[in-house]
Amino acid sequence: MHNDYLKQVKSYLMSLQDAICQQLAQADGEQSFQEDSWDRPGGGGGRSRIMKNGAVFEQGGVGFSHVYGEKMPASATAHRPELEGRDFNACGVSLVMHPENPMVPTVHMNVRFFIAQKEGEEPVWWFGGGFDLTPFYPFDQDIIEWHQQAKNALDSVDEKLYPEYKAWCDDYFFLKHRDEARGVGGIFFDDLNDRSFDECFSVIKAVGDAFTKAYLPIVERRKNLAYTQQQRDFQLYRRGRYVEFNLVWDRGTLFGLQTGGRTESILMSMPPLARWEYNWQAEPGSAEEQLTEYYLKPRDWLSV
Amino acid sequence: MHNDYLKQVKSYLMSLQDAICQQLAQADGEQSFQEDSWDRPGGGGGRSRIMKNGAVFEQGGVGFSHVYGEKMPASATAHRPELEGRDFNACGVSLVMHPENPMVPTVHMNVRFFIAQKEGEEPVWWFGGGFDLTPFYPFDQDIIEWHQQAKNALDSVDEKLYPEYKAWCDDYFFLKHRDEARGVGGIFFDDLNDRSFDECFSVIKAVGDAFTKAYLPIVERRKNLAYTQQQRDFQLYRRGRYVEFNLVWDRGTLFGLQTGGRTESILMSMPPLARWEYNWQAEPGSAEEQLTEYYLKPRDWLSV
Numbered sequence: 001m002h003n004d005y006l007k008q009v010k011s012y013l014m015s016l017q018d019a020i021c022q023q024l025a026q027a028d029g030e031q032s033f034q035e036d037s038w039d040r041p042g043g044g045g046g047r048s049r050i051m052k053n054g055a056v057f058e059q060g061g062v063g064f065s066h067v068y069g070e071k072m073p074a075s076a077t078a079h080r081p082e083l084e085g086r087d088f089n090a091c092g093v094s095l096v097m098h099p100e101n102p103m104v105p106t107v108h109m110n111v112r113f114f115i116a117q118k119e120g121e122e123p124v125w126w127f128g129g130g131f132d133l134t135p136f137y138p139f140d141q142d143i144i145e146w147h148q149q150a151k152n153a154l155d156s157v158d159e160k161l162y163p164e165y166k167a168w169c170d171d172y173f174f175l176k177h178r179d180e181a182r183g184v185g186g187i188f189f190d191d192l193n194d195r196s197f198d199e200c201f202s203v204i205k206a207v208g209d210a211f212t213k214a215y216l217p218i219v220e221r222r223k224n225l226a227y228t229q230q231q232r233d234f235q236l237y238r239r240g241r242y243v244e245f246n247l248v249w250d251r252g253t254l255f256g257l258q259t260g261g262r263t264e265s266i267l268m269s270m271p272p273l274a275r276w277e278y279n280w281q282a283e284p285g286s287a288e289e290q291l292t293e294y295y296l297k298p299r300d301w302l303s304v
Numbered sequence: 305m306h307n308d309y310l311k312q313v314k315s316y317l318m319s320l321q322d323a324i325c326q327q328l329a330q331a332d333g334e335q336s337f338q339e340d341s342w343d344r345p346g347g348g349g350g351r352s353r354i355m356k357n358g359a360v361f362e363q364g365g366v367g368f369s370h371v372y373g374e375k376m377p378a379s380a381t382a383h384r385p386e387l388e389g390r391d392f393n394a395c396g397v398s399l400v401m402h403p404e405n406p407m408v409p410t411v412h413m414n415v416r417f418f419i420a421q422k423e424g425e426e427p428v429w430w431f432g433g434g435f436d437l438t439p440f441y442p443f444d445q446d447i448i449e450w451h452q453q454a455k456n457a458l459d460s461v462d463e464k465l466y467p468e469y470k471a472w473c474d475d476y477f478f479l480k481h482r483d484e485a486r487g488v489g490g491i492f493f494d495d496l497n498d499r500s501f502d503e504c505f506s507v508i509k510a511v512g513d514a515f516t517k518a519y520l521p522i523v524e525r526r527k528n529l530a531y532t533q534q535q536r537d538f539q540l541y542r543r544g545r546y547v548e549f550n551l552v553w554d555r556g557t558l559f560g561l562q563t564g565g566r567t568e569s570i571l572m573s574m575p576p577l578a579r580w581e582y583n584w585q586a587e588p589g590s591a592e593e594q595l596t597e598y599y600l601k602p603r604d605w606l607s608v
Binding site for chain 2: 036048050052059061176177178236240243244247248254257258260261263264266267268270271272273274275276277278279
């Protein structure tokens with residue numbers, strides 16, 4: 001029965017990767033995803049799907065991975081003694097898409113499942129995931145609809161979830177060294193196991209299935225908007241912040257890189273091009289200033 | 305007398321910043337450095353000098369800082385109980401220059417001094433520093449002369465130093481998640497206090513004074529070489545590695561960003577433009593492949 005847990009989740013995640021790639025490629029209209037399959041020496045592997053130089057997406061990837069082992073690494077059991085002596089399986093779908101047009105937001109989505117088993121004992125498992133949006137030139141309509149889709153998805157399981165996961169997202173995707181949110185948020189959760197397996201599983205299914213419904217209407221509305229070289233430069237500058245968050249604050253990235261994870265898969269989230277400039281300051285009253293002064297402060301977008 | 309230590313070092317460091325900026329600006333020929341002075345709320349401050357869009361240097365900075373406080377932060381005394389109850393002064397000069405032409409290497413140099421005092425007790429102090437070179441299309445002559453200058457500088461104090469600091473540099477500037485050195489090395493040292501103050505001070509003076517002698521001849525030889533768009537793209541791709549090292553592995557950067565240091569000064573080292581591409585592979589037998597397969601493996605450049 002517990003192998004059935006893993007089987008169910010894995011099957012859902014692989015279909016989700018297929019569906020998302022198909023829909024993102026359709027939205028792009030020019031490029032599709034190229035698949036790169038890889039094996040993990042310790043057990044398991046993944047299929048990374050990459051799009052480059054699309055009409056909409058300058059670069060991005062949608063990765064599926066399933067890694068397993070007979071024994072949890074010591075670093076993982078140090079703070080979770082209940083996992084000692086168990087095997088483990090971890091699987092997930094993770095994506096970041098970097099549009100070329102600065103009017104289209106960068107986006108991130110992830111859903112994941114972890115299970116550690118031992119003969120004769122109940123399995124230890126949990127789910128995690130979420131999605132969050134990083135616009136450069138935000139439109140209120142986009143942000144509100146994005147959050148509304150997130151809320152609708154979670155409300156289908158329990159109306160308590162959206163407020164909690166929305167706040168968790170604001171808290172997690174925050175660059176303390178800049179005192180800035182990474183974007184306009186969305187939802188984030190981890191260690192989800194306080195309900196039945198079926199109910200917890202239904203949370204990541206709701207999140208996974210809602211992603212394209214939340215993101216693609218924004219892409220459609222903004223992908224043909226005109227933009228200037230100055231706006232493009234600002235996008236590249238802001239992508240520097242994305243790099244800073246991922247390498248300095250994202251626990252998964254930092255832990256993965258420092259403990260021998262598969263570098264190319266972990267860094268699939270990096271932008272195709274990013275820019276830094278010492279002490280750059282937006283013009284007072286400009287859209288660029290409004291981004292950091294208004295949009296990148298956590299707020300309740302469904303009551304604006 | 306111990307305030308005299310600080311005074312001597314600070315005076316040297318400020319002159320060093322002046323001299324280096326003057327010589328780098330002369331080598332550039334078009335742009336000079338713009339100074340941005342800043343105060344640290346807890347005590348002290350710095351003067352950051354930035355060059356942008358030069359004829360040679362696309363972007364770079366030479367920073368001087370002197371920060372102090374009545375009390376060491378708890379994070380700093382946790383592993384150094386001898387520092388508890390002491391005031392502290394830390395000063396240094398740090399630079400990174402990113403040339404536009406991929407035939408000219410990116411360069412980093414740093415010299416620093418730390419002193420913690422308590423009335424009626426001997427001061428605790430140490431020096432650190434070094435310089436290291438990150439070429440994209442390396443020339444053996446450049447690397448050998450770079451290391452020869454480093455050796456000459458350190459030999460003037462003690463012939464034992466170069467081999468030790470050269471190995472330390474190879475060890476420190478290494479991207480474990482890529483299994484690659486950041487560049488072709490140079491020298492690196494920290495916690496230097498096992499000689500008299502005067503002798504230790506003479507080490508950082510030798511290093512500081514040798515920097516432009518080691519770097520500028522390389523700039524002169526390579527700055528007018530022609531390059532292709534493909535070589536420029538490769539440079540931007542490799543600059544991604546520079547970002548990865550600084551944000552994932554450099555203790556000073558990571559510690560500074562995670563503990564409220566001045567972000568703009570810490571990230572003065574970031575490149576003006578950097579590029580990432582999933583699983584990019586150099587052509588077999590190409591100069592790009594040779595960079596990682598030959599040059600970015602630590603070797604004894606003075607016995608090649």
